[in-house]
Amino acid sequence: MRAPVGYVWADSPLHRMGVPAKLLGLLACVALVVWASAPLELLTVALVVALLVAASRVGWRAACRAAWGLRWFLAMVLAFNALLFSAADPLFSLGPLHLTAAGVAQGLRVVVRTLLVVVLGTLLTCTTRPQELVDGVRRLLRPLGRLGVPVEAAALAVGVTVQFVPTLLRESRQLMRAQALRCGDVASRGIVRRAASYVRLLVPMFVSALRRADELSLAMEARGYRLDGGAASVRGGEEE
């Protein structure tokens, strides 16, 4: 199991940029990726993303790590598009499968778009600490509070989720090791037995995660943290 890329310490313009601006910039870049369809447009967007990676000083390895983890999935997407996208003017046919130039082009387009969005998302997590991300979400959503959106609850949920991912990953690894000690190496088995072994981990994973949730909420409430209609208060009234 590959852990998501975390914060990478560096001093760069992207690290110093405000989180709301960074989140809006990410949305704008994703919109740009979705809009680009011609090869030249995609190449231009890819150059912009490459410049952002260089400016972030997190290193190409960290920026591309999540994208590298998707290599088999993306290879499958490329193959499906190349063989199933169209039947017109095939370069090669085998039963219902037709390898076409249009299919290869469509597959490459989807793969490049996915890669660009993944690298952009990785750049955000590499250059933003979890707590900064929570504060940024809170500030970005604040205007929606007037429309009744529970901004504090949303920011708390985002923060707890981001901070729990590494904890739960560590716990699931421990559970897998414990299972491997009892029943042999999970990864060396066939696909069905491997999946079934993951299913057996579900109950202990959920019980352990919910126990942590119980402890965290009790600790927060014991310190006087309350959520009333989406607004947070500490020690019975003082606004955060």
Add this chain to the structure above:
Amino acid sequence: MSQVKKVVIAAVCAALGIVLPMAFHSVPNAGATWLPMHIPVMISGLVAGPASGLATGVLAPVLSSLLTGMPAAAMVVPMTCELAVYGLVSGALSRVVRTGSVNADLYVSLIGAMVAGRVVNGVLRALIFSPGAYTLEAWLAASFLTCITGIVLQLAVVVPIVVSLERAGLVPPRYPEE
């Protein structure tokens, strides 16, 4: 259950919705067949109510896409809508359905949510995400055939997990007098 605990349960279930697919990704095409992200969303709805289920259904795919790249960007919006409906409906039904038996309540809520999410997903794809290109056959194949393993898995594990959580005293029992 307090508001703080509901939000924390929603967030922890969203974190599980990010971690579980990472475990299953060592199994080829596991996301589409085993549906590992659906399980914590439905459990969040069943134990903490519709708002928590909805929040988990929104947070899990969006943050998973940002942190791990899965689901792919093009799939995030339709998947978020589908998962949000699973969480919302499972929570709403678990609040309304009272048959007198915990297992019956949970199964009715779970199956209702599974059907509602798939129907909403099909309608959204037919009208918004793939207008004119989405057929009934494609919906049946994607919603029931490809993921039959995931459906069986959800029916097999979601209710026992919720019952285990009740027995462990981590969520309030549905029928305290029992």
